Amino acid sequence: MQVFTYELWPIVGLSLRVSLSAVGIATALGLPLGAALAVARFPGRSAVNVVLNALMGLPPVVVGLCVYLLLSRAGPLGSLGLLFTPGAMVIAQTVLILPIIAALVRQAVEDAWQEYDEQLRSLGLGRLRGSLTVLYDIRFSLFTAVLAGLGRACAEVGAVIIVGGNIDGVTRVMTTAIALETSKGDLGLALGLGLVLITIVLLLNAAAYLLRSAAQRRYG
Amino acid sequence: MILPLRLESVAYAAGGRTLIHPLSLELQAGASTIVLGANGAGKSVLMRLMHGLLRPTGGRILWSDPEPARVRRLQAMVFQRPVLLRRSVAENVLYALRVTGVADARRRTDEALREVGLAHAASQPARTLSGGEQQRLALARAWALHPELLFLDEPTANLDPGATREIETLIKAFDAAGTKIVMSTHNLGQARRLGDEVLFLHQGRLAERAPVERFFSQPQSPEAAAFIKGEVPWL
Numbered sequence: 001m002q003v004f005t006y007e008l009w010p011i012v013g014l015s016l017r018v019s020l021s022a023v024g025i026a027t028a029l030g031l032p033l034g035a036a037l038a039v040a041r042f043p044g045r046s047a048v049n050v051v052l053n054a055l056m057g058l059p060p061v062v063v064g065l066c067v068y069l070l071l072s073r074a075g076p077l078g079s080l081g082l083l084f085t086p087g088a089m090v091i092a093q094t095v096l097i098l099p100i101i102a103a104l105v106r107q108a109v110e111d112a113w114q115e116y117d118e119q120l121r122s123l124g125l126g127r128l129r130g131s132l133t134v135l136y137d138i139r140f141s142l143f144t145a146v147l148a149g150l151g152r153a154c155a156e157v158g159a160v161i162i163v164g165g166n167i168d169g170v171t172r173v174m175t176t177a178i179a180l181e182t183s184k185g186d187l188g189l190a191l192g193l194g195l196v197l198i199t200i201v202l203l204l205n206a207a208a209y210l211l212r213s214a215a216q217r218r219y220g
Numbered sequence: 221m222i223l224p225l226r227l228e229s230v231a232y233a234a235g236g237r238t239l240i241h242p243l244s245l246e247l248q249a250g251a252s253t254i255v256l257g258a259n260g261a262g263k264s265v266l267m268r269l270m271h272g273l274l275r276p277t278g279g280r281i282l283w284s285d286p287e288p289a290r291v292r293r294l295q296a297m298v299f300q301r302p303v304l305l306r307r308s309v310a311e312n313v314l315y316a317l318r319v320t321g322v323a324d325a326r327r328r329t330d331e332a333l334r335e336v337g338l339a340h341a342a343s344q345p346a347r348t349l350s351g352g353e354q355q356r357l358a359l360a361r362a363w364a365l366h367p368e369l370l371f372l373d374e375p376t377a378n379l380d381p382g383a384t385r386e387i388e389t390l391i392k393a394f395d396a397a398g399t400k401i402v403m404s405t406h407n408l409g410q411a412r413r414l415g416d417e418v419l420f421l422h423q424g425r426l427a428e429r430a431p432v433e434r435f436f437s438q439p440q441s442p443e444a445a446a447f448i449k450g451e452v453p454w455l
Contacts, residue, residue: 124293219347
């Protein structure tokens, strides 16, 4: 099989490194952002929520283009020299999945908040401490939000190909390699790479599922 | 002492609807107060106003203790549907004690769980308890806080007769320990078993306030008379 002689593992490794980094950063930002939106009351809150939900459907190529413009030599962040590096790919994917994680977290926290709000206020908790308690209490449900982000990050090609450039050995990831092999006409190889990608995503989700159901048995 | 609690022309409106018309009353320590009324009469709203979960849109709520932190700490509320955290039974009680800054939380937790008969389930996930046990845990959580005043919002509305009896026994124990009980209920038998006096609400107004026996035998207001007749037509 050609898939196994292909320089596969560096590509898989870079895919995971980029996407997991993006998920890590987007989670670190999206958890507090989503929780704050769920709990805070301010004018224009519904508008923010609508925009956030709409951003879940951001086209990856558009995100790639915007990040490209930011990071290009002439762009405002051009001096960082990040364009066509894995760093640029992490930034693009973070922008792409932050709205997904924040919006899903917001929904989960808002639903839980309705249930917990009176009890927590009865105990004398303010909004900040109350929302931290809620976040902790539904931490296993938040997995779903993080997984949705990870799925999106692993699967997208538009953003990473624009800001990464699909450079062999530097910024080539699974999805860009599949796109390349397909355009070269090597459909068998492209399909093989696709299967590897799907298997990895499946394994990640299975692990998360097992962890979550174990937690559910333990904590109710 | 945070009691007596005084309501001066307290009113509450939401979404353009007046839910509580200006209402004045005073609650003393001691006697258990039952809040009665049909659905939508304002029982829950009134208790939430007193407990501070809702802010009155008119009038004033005055506690005899001017310090808000103490007022908050010395009252507790048990809801119709208990809200339990996804933690163990014991940790649910511990959590409440910790956020209110109580010392020797461990000992108080053990005590409270023994009191409600859940000591054996201390390490079990709280959400796996039965409905009656969950409500007993909610009572243990309130008990551990040693409140001076306990609000109960239809605490047995979702429970079967056996579980209801257990909850009633615990409420009596609270009462005997000197906690002032303010409870809303739909169960008139329960009102008689647990109450000393009745606050009867009708369409957001305090229609009648009377000792429990007199309320049932000789209701003074036509609304109360109709309510009792409707609920227990054989009386």
